Amino acid sequence: MIDILSWVFLLGGAFFLVSAGIGLLRLPDVFTRLHGAGMADTMGVALTTIGLMLQAGLSLVTLKLLLIWLFIWFTSPVAGHSVARSALVGGERPVLHPRDPQAAAAAAASARQGDAVEGRAP
Numbered sequence: 001m002i003d004i005l006s007w008v009f010l011l012g013g014a015f016f017l018v019s020a021g022i023g024l025l026r027l028p029d030v031f032t033r034l035h036g037a038g039m040a041d042t043m044g045v046a047l048t049t050i051g052l053m054l055q056a057g058l059s060l061v062t063l064k065l066l067l068i069w070l071f072i073w074f075t076s077p078v079a080g081h082s083v084a085r086s087a088l089v090g091g092e093r094p095v096l097h098p099r100d101p102q103a104a105a106a107a108a109a110s111a112r113q114g115d116a117v118e119g120r121a122p
Contacts, residue, residue, distance in 0.1 A: 006054035013048030038080035
């Protein structure tokens with residue numbers, strides 16, 4: 001029974017990690033990519049480590065996996081926030097309407113005008 005439960009967690013973790021990878025490829029801008037990857041990889045790593053803990057049983061390996069899980073649980077959101085903040089400071093703007101090229105171009109032009117008014121480089 002533990003093996004079946006372990007494999008359910010491992011497959012669930014693999015699903016979330018693969019969906020994070022697809023999100024990195026398919027989403028339109030850096031901010032949505034960070035959100036997709038940050039949420040999915042945290043859940044994927046959590047499920048994967050739980051599955052591995054079930055496989056390891058009560059041992060030192062389980063403690064090490066728990067420490068890895070906690071480390072990733074705290075650092076992944078902080079890293080995502082830091083990258084998003086540096087993208088904003090670097091002048092990157094979110095894509096507001098990725099499906100409508102005219103609206104996206106108008107939003108980009110509006111953002112450039114706002115940057116010129118505020119004295120920032122486009």
